[in-house]
Amino acid sequence: MEYNFKTIEPKWQTRWEKAKIFEAVDFSEKPKFYALVEFPYPSGAGMHVGHIKAYSGLEVVSRKRRMQGYNVLFPIGFDAFGLPAENYAIKTNTHPRIVTDNNIKHFSEQLKSVGYSFDWSRVVDTTDEDYYKWTQWIFLKLFEKGLAYRDKTFVNYCPSCKVVLSNEDSQGGKCDICHSDVIQKEKEVWYLKITEYADKLLEGLEEVDFPENVRIQEENWIGKSKGAFVKFLLDGAEETLEIYTTRPDTLFGVTFMVMAPEHPLIDKYKDRITNMDAVEAYRAECQKKSEFERVNLVKDKTGVKLEGLSAINPVNGKKIPIFIADYVMMGYGTGAIMAVPGHDQRDYDFAKAFGIEIIEVIKGGDLTKEAYAGDGEMVNSGFLNGLMKKSESIDKMVAWLEEKGIGRAGVQYKMKDWAFNRQRYWGEPIPIVHCPVCGMVGVPYDELPLRLPPVENFQPGEDGESPLAKIDSFVNCVCPKCGGPAKRETDTMPQWAGSSWYFLRYTDPHNDKAFADPEKLKYWMNVDWYNGGMEHVTRHMIYSRFWHHFLYDLGVVPTFEPYKKRTAQGLILGPDGQKMSKSRGNVVDPLDVVSEFGADTLRTYVLFMGDYGASSPWNDASMRGCKRFLDRVARLADRLAEAGDPKLESPLHKAIKKVTSDIEEMKFNTAIATLMALLNDFEASGSVGREQYVTFLKLLCPIAPHLCEEIWESLGKEGFISVAAWPEYDEAKTVDRTVEISVQVNGKPREVLSIAVDADEAEASALGQALPKIAGLIAGKKIVKTIYRAGKILNFVVK
RNA sequence: GCCGGUGUGGCGGAAUUGGCAGACGCAAGGGACUUAAAAUCCCUCGGAGUAACAUCCGUGCCGGUUCGAGCCCGGCCACCGGCACCA
Numbered sequence: 001m002e003y004n005f006k007t008i009e010p011k012w013q014t015r016w017e018k019a020k021i022f023e024a025v026d027f028s029e030k031p032k033f034y035a036l037v038e039f040p041y042p043s044g045a046g047m048h049v050g051h052i053k054a055y056s057g058l059e060v061v062s063r064k065r066r067m068q069g070y071n072v073l074f075p076i077g078f079d080a081f082g083l084p085a086e087n088y089a090i091k092t093n094t095h096p097r098i099v100t101d102n103n104i105k106h107f108s109e110q111l112k113s114v115g116y117s118f119d120w121s122r123v124v125d126t127t128d129e130d131y132y133k134w135t136q137w138i139f140l141k142l143f144e145k146g147l148a149y150r151d152k153t154f155v156n157y158c159p160s161c162k163v164v165l166s167n168e169d170s171q172g173g174k175c176d177i178c179h180s181d182v183i184q185k186e187k188e189v190w191y192l193k194i195t196e197y198a199d200k201l202l203e204g205l206e207e208v209d210f211p212e213n214v215r216i217q218e219e220n221w222i223g224k225s226k227g228a229f230v231k232f233l234l235d236g237a238e239e240t241l242e243i244y245t246t247r248p249d250t251l252f253g254v255t256f257m258v259m260a261p262e263h264p265l266i267d268k269y270k271d272r273i274t275n276m277d278a279v280e281a282y283r284a285e286c287q288k289k290s291e292f293e294r295v296n297l298v299k300d301k302t303g304v305k306l307e308g309l310s311a312i313n314p315v316n317g318k319k320i321p322i323f324i325a326d327y328v329m330m331g332y333g334t335g336a337i338m339a340v341p342g343h344d345q346r347d348y349d350f351a352k353a354f355g356i357e358i359i360e361v362i363k364g365g366d367l368t369k370e371a372y373a374g375d376g377e378m379v380n381s382g383f384l385n386g387l388m389k390k391s392e393s394i395d396k397m398v399a400w401l402e403e404k405g406i407g408r409a410g411v412q413y414k415m416k417d418w419a420f421n422r423q424r425y426w427g428e429p430i431p432i433v434h435c436p437v438c439g440m441v442g443v444p445y446d447e448l449p450l451r452l453p454p455v456e457n458f459q460p461g462e463d464g465e466s467p468l469a470k471i472d473s474f475v476n477c478v479c480p481k482c483g484g485p486a487k488r489e490t491d492t493m494p495q496w497a498g499s500s501w502y503f504l505r506y507t508d509p510h511n512d513k514a515f516a517d518p519e520k521l522k523y524w525m526n527v528d529w530y531n532g533g534m535e536h537v538t539r540h541m542i543y544s545r546f547w548h549h550f551l552y553d554l555g556v557v558p559t560f561e562p563y564k565k566r567t568a569q570g571l572i573l574g575p576d577g578q579k580m581s582k583s584r585g586n587v588v589d590p591l592d593v594v595s596e597f598g599a600d601t602l603r604t605y606v607l608f609m610g611d612y613g614a615s616s617p618w619n620d621a622s623m624r625g626c627k628r629f630l631d632r633v634a635r636l637a638d639r640l641a642e643a644g645d646p647k648l649e650s651p652l653h654k655a656i657k658k659v660t661s662d663i664e665e666m667k668f669n670t671a672i673a674t675l676m677a678l679l680n681d682f683e684a685s686g687s688v689g690r691e692q693y694v695t696f697l698k699l700l701c702p703i704a705p706h707l708c709e710e711i712w713e714s715l716g717k718e719g720f721i722s723v724a725a726w727p728e729y730d731e732a733k734t735v736d737r738t739v740e741i742s743v744q745v746n747g748k749p750r751e752v753l754s755i756a757v758d759a760d761e762a763e764a765s766a767l768g769q770a771l772p773k774i775a776g777l778i779a780g781k782k783i784v785k786t787i788y789r790a791g792k793i794l795n796f797v798v799k
Numbered sequence: 800g801c802c803g804g805u806g807u808g809g810c811g812g813a814a815u816u817g818g819c820a821g822a823c824g825c826a827a828g829g830g831a832c833u834u835a836a837a838a839u840c841c842c843u844c845g846g847a848g849u850a851a852c853a854u855c856c857g858u859g860c861c862g863g864u865u866c867g868a869g870c871c872c873g874g875c876c877a878c879c880g881g882c883a884c885c886a
Contacts, residue, residue: 213803217881220802225885245886258886301884327884337886345800346884414885534880608824610812614805615879622811622825629824635839670813673823680823742819747867749819787866793818797866 001714003634005598008710013115015709021723022066022117024073026508026520033070034524035062036503036563038532038540039077039124041495042103043084047110049572049580049590049618050533053606057569057666058531059116060607063702064663066117067726073524074117075506077124078104081132082495083161083177086426090458096426100127110591114599115706117722122509126498131505132428133449134515135497138547140431140442141554147193148420150440154262154330155419157185162460163422164189169494169539184287187464190430190491191417194542198222198413200549200560201542209565211613214537221538223414228398230338230407232257232311234269235319241265241311244333244412247340247372248401249393251315252381253361254338255351257322258303260330261286266306274308279324286326301327301350314406315382325350333412343372418543420494423466425458427492435479435486444480466490499540500547503527503562515556522558530563541566567666571615572606580618588618600704601627607668607703629676630707633700636682636693637711644689651681652692653733659699660729668703675700690715695727743768744795745777753794761788768794 016022035058040051062074080100089096104125111118124131142148156165158175165175170182194201202222205215227246234241241257259265261283270276282304303325310319327346328337341351341358343365351358361384362376378384378393383400387393401407421430431443431450443450453474458467468474468490479486501515507524508516532540548562573579574586581587593602605623610616655678662671678696682688694715701708701721712721736757741764743751751773755764765786768774778798785797 213881216803220882223882223885227886243886247886325884327886329885332885339886344886346886349884412885414882538881608811614812616811619811619825625824631838669811670823673813676823740819744818744867747818747865749867752819785866787818789818792815793867795818795866 001634001637001711003631003707003710005600005706009113009115009594009599009706012706012709013112016115016117016720016722017112017120019720020121021720022072022074023119023121024075025071027523028071030069030071032073032524032528033062033065034073034526034528035065036506036527036530037074037076038530038536039079039499039502040107041082041084042078042080042100042107044088044099044103046106047590049588049593049606052114052590052602053569053572053612054531054533055111055114055116056603056606057567057612057668058529059603060663060668060702061529061666063117063705063722064660064726066723067698067701069725073122073506074119075122075124076111076116076118076120077122077502077506078107078126079495079499079502080104080125080127081427081493081498083424083426086424086458089426095454096458097127100125100426113591113594114602117705122506124502124505124509126502127426129449129451130510130512132498134505135428135493135501136431136443136448136450137445137515138501138551139428139493139497140445140448142192142550143432143440143442145550147196147550149191149193150188151191152186152188154184155187155189156182157187157464158182162464163424164419164464185464189419190421192420192546194418194546195413195415197546197549198224198415201545204545204549204561208561208563211566211568214534214541214566214568217537218542221415221542225412225414227410227412228394228401228407229334229410230314230401232314232338235310235312237269237272239265239268240406241322241336242334243336243338244410245338247343247390247394248397248407249378249381249384249387249390250340250343250361251313251338251397252384253340253342253359254313254320255341255357255359256320256339256354257311258325258328258337258339258347258350259306259322260328260335261324261326262330263324263335265336266324269309272308273306275304275306278304279306282324301325301346301353303327303350303354305354314401314404321356323350323354331416332414415542418546420497421491422494423460423464424492425452425455425467427494428497429468430489430491430493432489433477433479433486434489435482435484437484438479438481438486441479441481441486447480466492468492496539496543500544501551503530503544504548504551504557518556518558525557526559526561527563529565529567531567531569534568537568568613570611570613572609573615573617575618575620577617593623597623597627598630598706600630600707604630604672604704608672610669612666612668626672629679630704632679632683633696633704634707634711636679636688637714639686639688640690640693641687642690643687644692645685645687648681648685648688648692649733650736651678652695653729655699656695656727656729657731657734660726663702672703697721698724698727739791741791742793743771743774744793745774746797747795750774750777757791759790761786764788764790764794765796768796 037055037058062072066072085096085099089099126132139148156170158165158180160178160180161175164187165182169176175182202224205218225246227244228248229242229244230248231240231242273279303323306322310321313320339347341347341356342360343362359380361379361381363379365372365376375388375390378387384393384396398409429450429452433441433443435441453471455467455471460467461469475487475490477486477488504516508520511517545562548557551557552560574584576586578584578586590602604626608626655674658674659671697708697711698721705722708721738754739757740752740754742749743753751771753768753771755767778796781798783796783798787795
């Protein structure tokens, strides 16, 4: 058979689309399987090989499950709001709507050319008014429940993009989009109270099937710690200074306190602080420090003592000094700490630099650790002396603090509330009206979607003002509550909004009465298997789980957790082993591969490269090897025998078993290797039966479907192999009656013995000793022990 | 610094979870077919050693457990990813 992928690939893609064989059926009697891949941002650059690897995994699983009789939902869509389209629009003076539509069209054609079995009738586009209507609806619900609020705080601000960034978007102090240094800026911004769901986000992790490293990364990001809040009385004032600590039991070792430079108490007591000049100078210095300096010069402790203000250590009444220093952050805990230089490296460094007393309160408490977290005997600690376990000493101290009314047990999270607005045009408008009388009022539900107005100029304003603020007809409105003149919110939502619930919309993408029909949600949710990149663990995964938990509390989704199982594919590196990037010039364009070698070869190769979860470099020669494999498969179609070689039955049934389980475990590389080995056996036999060959094709079909369809048709088979029944294996045929086992002497493999799998030890031992080579090695020696594992090894220990 | 991961031929990678290390593919070398090339087919292919066997060495490094270790334990080294003055 001639395998001309250039003609057969488009041919089958068209036939699949016409026959609608990949469309999911709501409420089907078949068992449902919802496979989800992270929908792409439709960039102008088009598809990347990374997309191919990311989608090919669940593509193969979905195709196999369909053949196994599942009702599969395998959807695709576009996460199309965001800066690149807007920046391109600014540069070319084209409306982002047009840019986005073109990109989606282009991207869809590319995806189709790879032959993915997506259900194209359910495509979602986050920038579609019918979609973002419901994103706004969810926002209003969050607002109603007090989970969306405005606050004036220091925010991460990118001076280049002129936008406020969330913590997740400014990891490492760099803007996630343009990689310039992020600065701290005081601004009034929107927040979503994700911290209120911190415990639920942690609990949910216990019921889902996530890889261990993903779970741990999410847990670390949420960063829950247990400790206590303690109030220290200021000397000679009614005021207290509250701190958070994870080790309240070290209170006897506290010899000073530190406040963050921005702490509000400083201004309140500026009349009592006698060195306010020095304090102000230090504060100015801190604000000037770039993120680079803060990250790289962290080990040098700096600070200023507050003269004229001191605190009282509540456990011993001692007067202790208060400092301000930038190693204490305003954004965590209370913005102030009790310093225990005896057992905390940072406090120790500071105490050394400023000549402060150091008291040991835990015997052997190791100062090489940043904050000592272990057990140890309490000393110099009054009523805690002699206690050995930190849990006991902490409990006792917390009880004492609570009794005195100066402290309480508490928890803290590293995760902060989600900064939820951008000063950009191409995003969902936040559906809020600012009324001088009524305050903030939600746009009525029946007025959704609140559409983006047409604008001439997409440039953000100076000082971080949204382009929407310049559109008077948009800004000026009537308060929905009192009817008086009011102004609209002009910020838009961040890109993560639309992707936080898109998997729900797939279950009912054209509904205009609800974001999805409850019955359809009940049928399809939750997502059985979600595959995507590791880079989304701390953002998209946490955000979307948060929204889903919230919708669950509203009673509008049927499951607590959205995703039952999560997996992550590894990167495809450039041929040089480096991360692919335009600047390195090592980017491989998947469309070039499709046009030169075909989609089937591309699909086979990205899965054959190595462990699906690991990164591995692209290699053109290896890819050609996959083409060679498919060519050999095609050629075999012309050399079939009527009666198949019975010797091929065992390797065939072993292959069915292996490929069936390997696909479920995402071990695509070994599944393909198994098929290659089976093809080798077929060719060596020279007498491959038609049905044996068809079985092989079915196993290969999820990976290289175009070729398999073409051969299926050429063999005169009806319908599509893509929806033919998946082969079953006969367990008896997968088990060998006789096996070759290693015969060892003193643990060294010396010979190979062909023996019945179920032979007993006496028989194996006799046969083993009878082997000439083994007989020679044990001659004149005494067998002190014989180890036999049926079907595995035989080992003689001799002296 | 903390958390997670990885380390196997010339290369990408296998190894039923403690049982013949190197499946499968690539590259390389040799041969067949061809006027020639491409394509295809056959053979070799971890290192030392041998005419060929035999034998020895070999899974980042050092040590341990075991009849037996790529896999388990202890201690290092290197690289990758994430977090990072989080009290």
